[in-house]
Amino acid sequence: MNTSFLDYYSIQPVTSWIHEALCSVMPEALAIFIECVVIGVVIVALYAVLAIILIYMERKVCAAFQCRIGPNRVGGKGGLLQVPADVLKILTKEIIRLKNSDHLLYDLAPYLVILASILSFSCLPWNKGAHILDMNIGILFVLAASSIGVVGILLAGWASNNKYTMIGAVRSGAMIISYELSLGIIVLSMVVLSETASISGIVESQANGWNLFKGHAIAILAFVVYLIAGNAEANRGPFDLAEAEQELTAGYHTEYSGLHFGFFYLAEYLNLFITAGFASTLFLGGWMPLHVAGLDGFNAVMDYIPGVVWFFGKTFFVVWLLMWIKWTFIRLRIDQVLVFEWKYLMPTSLLILILMVVLKVFGLVF
Amino acid sequence: MDITLQQTVFYVVAILMSVFSVMTVTTGSILRSATYLLFVLFGTAAIYFILGYTFLGAVQLMVYAGGIVVLYVFSILLTNSDKSINHKLGRSKIVAALATVIIGTALVLFLIWTNGFALNLIPESSEISLREIGLSLISADKHGYVLPFEIAGVLLLACMIGGLLIARKR
Numbered sequence: 036m037n038t039s040f041l042d043y044y045s046i047q048p049v050t051s052w053i054h055e056a057l058c059s060v061m062p063e064a065l066a067i068f069i070e071c072v073v074i075g076v077v078i079v080a081l082y083a084v085l086a087i088i089l090i091y092m093e094r095k096v097c098a099a100f101q102c103r104i105g106p107n108r109v110g111g112k113g114g115l116l117q118v119p120a121d122v123l124k125i126l127t128k129e130i131i132r133l134k135n136s137d138h139l140l141y142d143l144a145p146y147l148v149i150l151a152s153i154l155s156f157s158c159l160p161w162n163k164g165a166h167i168l169d170m171n172i173g174i175l176f177v178l179a180a181s182s183i184g185v186v187g188i189l190l191a192g193w194a195s196n197n198k199y200t201m202i203g204a205v206r207s208g209a210m211i212i213s214y215e216l217s218l219g220i221i222v223l224s225m226v227v228l229s230e231t232a233s234i235s236g237i238v239e240s241q242a243n244g245w246n247l248f249k250g251h252a253i254a255i256l257a258f259v260v261y262l263i264a265g266n267a268e269a270n271r272g273p274f275d276l277a278e279a280e281q282e283l284t285a286g287y288h289t290e291y292s293g294l295h296f297g298f299f300y301l302a303e304y305l306n307l308f309i310t311a312g313f314a315s316t317l318f319l320g321g322w323m324p325l326h327v328a329g330l331d332g333f334n335a336v337m338d339y340i341p342g343v344v345w346f347f348g349k350t351f352f353v354v355w356l357l358m359w360i361k362w363t364f365i366r367l368r369i370d371q372v373l374v375f376e377w378k379y380l381m382p383t384s385l386l387i388l389i390l391m392v393v394l395k396v397f398g399l400v401f
Numbered sequence: 402m403d404i405t406l407q408q409t410v411f412y413v414v415a416i417l418m419s420v421f422s423v424m425t426v427t428t429g430s431i432l433r434s435a436t437y438l439l440f441v442l443f444g445t446a447a448i449y450f451i452l453g454y455t456f457l458g459a460v461q462l463m464v465y466a467g468g469i470v471v472l473y474v475f476s477i478l479l480t481n482s483d484k485s486i487n488h489k490l491g492r493s494k495i496v497a498a499l500a501t502v503i504i505g506t507a508l509v510l511f512l513i514w515t516n517g518f519a520l521n522l523i524p525e526s527s528e529i530s531l532r533e534i535g536l537s538l539i540s541a542d543k544h545g546y547v548l549p550f551e552i553a554g555v556l557l558l559a560c561m562i563g564g565l566l567i568a569r570k571r
Contacts, residue, residue: 064406140436170455171528179459182467186439189474193432201478208475215467232531 047164074167078157082305089304091118092351093358100362125300128293133196136290141194145291145298147187152302152309154180158234159312160321162342166235173234174226177313178219181268184302185211188277188287191299195290203286206369207270207277213376214267214274220384221261224391225317228254228400238321244328245320249400250391257387258318260380262357265310267372270303272361276369311353315346319353322346411451418444435473442466453528 057066091106094117098105110116133141155177157167170176185208192204226232228250229240247254267274278286288299315321322342326334367375394400418441425437442465449458490498541547 064409067406137430137433140432143436171530172456172459175459175463176455179462179467182463182471185467185471186436186474189471189478190432190436193474193478205475205478208471212471 045163050164078153078167082153082156082301085308086301086304087118087122089308089354090121091115092354093304094118096355096358097362100359122297125293125297128296130293130295131290133290136196137194140190141290142295144187144191144194145295145302147190148184148302149187149298151181151184151187152305154183155309156305159309159346160234160238160316161346162322165343169233169235172232174222174232174237174313174317177234178215178222181306181309182211182215184306191291192287195287197290199283199285200287200289203277203283203289207287209369210267210274210277210372210376211270213373214264214380217260217264217376217380217384218268220381220388221257221264222313222317224257224384224388225254227388227391227395234316234321238316238323241320241323244326245318245323247318250394251400253387253390253394254318256383257391258314260384260387261314261317262353262360263380264376264384265314266357266360267376269306269310269357271307272357273364273367274372275361276366276372307354307357308350311357312346312350314353315349319349320345321349407451411448414444414447414451418448432474432477435470435477438473439466439470442470455528456531456534 054066054070057069061069095105097103106114106117108114108117109120132138154168158169158173158177158180160166160169168176188211189204189208192200192202192207195201225237225246228246229237231237231240241249247258250257266272270277278288283289288296291299322345324334324337324340324342324345326337421437421440421444425434425441428434428437442461446458446461446466449455449461537544538546538550
């Protein structure tokens, strides 16, 4: 297998050159510290910019599914400046202090939610050599980090001292804990297929074919289960009963205002992006270009497209799929959600895991 | 003294953990106590990451931060115990607490003095691979862990059956 195409757009030489240049003028510890700070700033900036893009996309996609035009007034054609204007507005809003509530936990909760989101965000494989957090157990760390967020949601619901937020938080907690199981089992079956748990390893193991095609029909079934469970983890789509604005005003973040509300909003959209990003990492080959066996000319053209373009293309495709689901299906009830997970989705994902192991052991995958 | 980056991180995490441990047991609100406990568990996970044992760090985050603390918070929310738990202590309780503190301190000091303080023993992080951990977890050799692994499985099965029995209530 010729894998030299992987090195065209690797940014590894650039990063190691920067590191060596810094090390030549200062001690290594200081150089690492400065690099960490710079990368942290880059992550947060990327996080905010992606949120703006996703919110605009959501409005346009939602409008298209409802036969509307969507934002079209602010910022000329297409309403491009609508979301930046909304961001500026939310920055100027007052942060309300509630009476008779636990202020410490009330202020802490949005930060816990956004911490979980940023930690899993920084594990995404952007390009070859552009993995920010890349460990041997990478994908396990993502599952672990994303499970912190539910604590923030529960604390937000309780500290707001309001029955709507409380109901929303408990619903959301029960749902996220349940769907985490399916998600974890599906991720495990993909780890079995690619023989490694590190994110860069998972992407590189798909150089000769994406996991979606390698694992026959089982991988496609796993992809569907992953999308359902991931949608529930991100509190979206037919599973947005934590917010359920018709019955609970806004669910667990009813009492939040200004930037604190903004954090919840940001985390919600970025969780959508993270779910889609890991769907493209696990099933669609991350930053790997599309190759069709036999068509060498086509493959050579595909190799010239940088990995980061592939990654964003695949991720936004999955984001679009999830938005399609959200604006097509109606919201479920909490008992339906839990019965669906425990009686149908989890047995299915366990079956997928067993079948995937059998396929792998007998060498039936490509 | 030459302090490496790793040692600096270790001391920061250690101090934070100590502070939050004390706050966990001194705060009046039980939900705040659970939150401080969450930070202590984050600190433990961070120590595992510093040591290069990323697998255990991730498991610590997933099981304790994402599982146990969520269960604590859930049970606190469902049992309506959001009143202050700062009670006046009786004389006998104070004596018992003092005795526990003294014995605990003595034990820790004894361990430190007999084994030496591991000041320079923070190892350079070299990540242990998942494959190695998995193989030793299911190996039946001298240093294999297959028996504890199986027993933990039986224990979890027993818990599950017990939970089902209680929940069914025929």
